[in-house]
Amino acid sequence: MKKKMWINFMAVMLVAGLFMTVSCAKKTIVSEHATIEDQADVNTKNLAEQERIKAQEQHDQMIKEQALKDAKSVAAKNRFANQNVHFDFDNSQLSPMAKTLLKEKADWLSANAEVSVIIAGHCDERGTTEYNIALGERRAVAAKNYLLNLGISGSRLTVISYGEEKPLDLGHTEAAYRNNRCAQFVIN
Amino acid sequence: MNQISLNKVYDICSQFRCLIFSACLVVIFILFSVLPIQAKEYDSINISNPFLNKTPIAITKFKAFNGSDAENTDGIKAEQILKDALAFTGYLKVLDSVTFLSNPAQTGIQLGQINFKDWTGIGADLLVTGGIEEKDNLVRLKLRLFDTLNSKLLVGRVYTGTTSQDIRRMVLLFCSEISHTLTGNWGVFNSKIAFVSTVNGHKEIFVCEFDGHNPKQITHHKSISLSPSWSSDGQWLSYVSYANGKPDIYIKNLKENRGAIVNYKGSNLSPDWVPGQLNLAASLSFSGNQEIYLLTKKGEITKRITNSLGVNVSPRFSPDGKKIAFTSNRGGTPQIYIKDLESGDVERVTFKGRYNTSPAWSPDGKKIAYVGIVKNKINIFIVNLASGQGMPVQLTMNQKDNEDPSWSPDGSLIVFTSNREGGESKLFVMTSAGMDQRRLLTLAGKQTQPYWSRSTSFKN
Numbered sequence: 001m002k003k004k005m006w007i008n009f010m011a012v013m014l015v016a017g018l019f020m021t022v023s024c025a026k027k028t029i030v031s032e033h034a035t036i037e038d039q040a041d042v043n044t045k046n047l048a049e050q051e052r053i054k055a056q057e058q059h060d061q062m063i064k065e066q067a068l069k070d071a072k073s074v075a076a077k078n079r080f081a082n083q084n085v086h087f088d089f090d091n092s093q094l095s096p097m098a099k100t101l102l103k104e105k106a107d108w109l110s111a112n113a114e115v116s117v118i119i120a121g122h123c124d125e126r127g128t129t130e131y132n133i134a135l136g137e138r139r140a141v142a143a144k145n146y147l148l149n150l151g152i153s154g155s156r157l158t159v160i161s162y163g164e165e166k167p168l169d170l171g172h173t174e175a176a177y178r179n180n181r182c183a184q185f186v187i188n
Numbered sequence: 189m190n191q192i193s194l195n196k197v198y199d200i201c202s203q204f205r206c207l208i209f210s211a212c213l214v215v216i217f218i219l220f221s222v223l224p225i226q227a228k229e230y231d232s233i234n235i236s237n238p239f240l241n242k243t244p245i246a247i248t249k250f251k252a253f254n255g256s257d258a259e260n261t262d263g264i265k266a267e268q269i270l271k272d273a274l275a276f277t278g279y280l281k282v283l284d285s286v287t288f289l290s291n292p293a294q295t296g297i298q299l300g301q302i303n304f305k306d307w308t309g310i311g312a313d314l315l316v317t318g319g320i321e322e323k324d325n326l327v328r329l330k331l332r333l334f335d336t337l338n339s340k341l342l343v344g345r346v347y348t349g350t351t352s353q354d355i356r357r358m359v360l361l362f363c364s365e366i367s368h369t370l371t372g373n374w375g376v377f378n379s380k381i382a383f384v385s386t387v388n389g390h391k392e393i394f395v396c397e398f399d400g401h402n403p404k405q406i407t408h409h410k411s412i413s414l415s416p417s418w419s420s421d422g423q424w425l426s427y428v429s430y431a432n433g434k435p436d437i438y439i440k441n442l443k444e445n446r447g448a449i450v451n452y453k454g455s456n457l458s459p460d461w462v463p464g465q466l467n468l469a470a471s472l473s474f475s476g477n478q479e480i481y482l483l484t485k486k487g488e489i490t491k492r493i494t495n496s497l498g499v500n501v502s503p504r505f506s507p508d509g510k511k512i513a514f515t516s517n518r519g520g521t522p523q524i525y526i527k528d529l530e531s532g533d534v535e536r537v538t539f540k541g542r543y544n545t546s547p548a549w550s551p552d553g554k555k556i557a558y559v560g561i562v563k564n565k566i567n568i569f570i571v572n573l574a575s576g577q578g579m580p581v582q583l584t585m586n587q588k589d590n591e592d593p594s595w596s597p598d599g600s601l602i603v604f605t606s607n608r609e610g611g612e613s614k615l616f617v618m619t620s621a622g623m624d625q626r627r628l629l630t631l632a633g634k635q636t637q638p639y640w641s642r643s644t645s646f647k648n
Contacts, residue, residue, distance in 0.1 A: 090517075090521065090522065090542075090543060126561065126564065126566065126589075127543065127545070127561070127566075128502075128545040128546045128559050128566075128591055128592070129414060129415070129591075129592070129636065129637060130414075130415060130457055130458045130471075130501050130502045130515070130545070130546065131499060131501055131502065131515055131522055131545045131546070133414075133435060133455060133457055133501075134455070134457065134471065134473075134478050134499040134500075134501045135499060137454070137455050137473060137478065138478075138498075138499065141476075159454075160433070160434050161435070161455055162412075162430075165391070165412045165414070165430075166412075
């Protein structure tokens with residue numbers, strides 16, 4: 001009897017072992033199925049997230065575009081303010097390059113109708129104080145007159161000369177002198 | 189004879205002194221004027237002669253009448269001021285006292301007490317003796333100029349001040365007498381120089397004495413202030429300042445707190461006073477072009493002087509006030525022109541070079557000093573007007589940049605700006621022949637645009 005019970009036990013264990021082996025295999029498939037379900041769940045969530053991201057991206061893009069636009073505007077403004085009109089020594093005549101630059105400045109002034117500017121005339125340190133103030137004024141006036149001819153209102157343009165009193169470049173080289181012989185545009 | 193009248197006049201004057209002193213109004217009294225000045229017997233020195241040999245002059249130690257420490261100390265001070273002032277002129281050579289054969293401070297400073305052979309023997313054509321007496325809270329200087337070759341007293345003066353602070357003033361008054369005796373002109377000793385100096389990055393107007401002594405800041409605009417110009421009487425300064433954002437002309441009475449601002453639209457530049465009047469010329473650009481106008485001291489326009497497209501700037505009156513020299517680029521480059529105010533005629537003065545500016549008229553009206561740029565070098569030149577279109581004479585060379593010439597009231601010296609020492613602009617002085625170029629004063633910052641005053645009354 002004890003022997004029969006042992007054999008039965010062994011048989012049960014064997015069947016159970018077999019069964020477990022089979023059920024293990026089955027469980028893998030179930031598990032796989034569960035993963036797909038999870039994935040579906042994630043996909044649903046992703047869809048919302050993607051929409052959010054997309055909205056975000058669109059928003060970012062808008063901001064970027066705005067920023068780019070702003071940057072372009074700032075760059076144009078900076079270019080307007082930082083690009084000086086240069087002159088030869090003891091000269092207040094506009095060169096072809098100066099005229100090109102002034103046309104660009106006129107465009108910017110047309111696009112920014114609310115802005116008024118001070119045109120400051122400068123000279124290099126060679127030459128004499130009083131003559132240089134007069135010369136600087138002629139440079140600034142030459143730039144102003146060109147803008148007037150391009151249709152910019154005179155009420156937006158104020159002229160001042162600093163002669164050699166406020167050099168933009170503090171050096172004493174030819175390059176510094178060249179930088180200092182100019183009409184400078186200061187946005188009011 | 190000289191000695192007797194000297195003492196006689198002095199005695200009479202001592203009696204007046206008590207009266208004047210009790211009035212206590214003036215710091216320095218000139219207690220007596222001696223003797224007709226015998227300048228005619230001494231060959232007058234032509235201070236505008238470029239080949240001038242300096243006249244050797246000996247200056248003695250000061251005799252201390254009471255021998256007090258204060259007298260000795262102040263005597264040394266007075267002697268040094270006298271030597272420095274006379275050496276500054278450019279036509280006197282102050283001899284080294286090491287060579288002296290006698291000491292009048294011990295043996296006597298009056299005519300009868302001088303052994304002139306001691307002075308001719310060391311090559312002194314002129315001799316100045318000095319004495320100092322300090323008592324009753326008064327400082328008295330006794331000064332005499334002798335012609336050693338003719339054993340003559342040329343001029344003698346006694347000055348009385350109330351403190352040793354007055355010594356410089358008293359010595360300079362005697363220097364004016366010496367100048368008048370020798371040259372017929374009161375000289376530079378009572379003149380002042382206005383100039384521009386940087387202060388904390390700003391440009392302000394300063395004034396110093398003729399030799400750079402005692403510089404004082406006049407403006408406190410904390411802006412860019414430029415182009416100072418003296419009125420003939422030395423009471424007014426005009427200058428340009430950006431204090432209100434753009435160049436305007438400021439007219440200022442130095443003693444009283446009054447004046448005016450000339451602030452027409454555009455630039456208001458380079459004021460210059462009409463000689464003997466309180467009116468000015470200046471360059472104004474309100475019309476759209478820079479033209480020279482005559483103005484009252486309140487800034488009202490009375491006349492337009494130039495009418496020519498381009499720059500018209502830096503007007504400078506001839507000493508007689510009948511003409512104006514100015515800078516204009518009407519011919520394409522900046523050159524100096526003269527306008528005759530009566531006839532209206534304009535003549536060009538400079539022809540050599542492509543950049544000639546900053547005219548300055550000599551006090552005798554015969555020459556114009558100016559700034560010329562040749563081969564990128566900025567230097568000071570003189571053109572002689574009398575000899576027609578004479579060749580300009582170059583006064584500065586190979587000493588970096590030199591600008592802003594202005595003549596001393598006697599025409600013997602020119603003050604100017606140079607960056608020859610260390611690269612910063614400083615004030616220098618030279619004779620009108622370009623000799624003896626030296627620093628005028630030591631002051632922090634950059635100094636530019638000196639303008640020498642006219643000789644106001646030498647007793648002022």
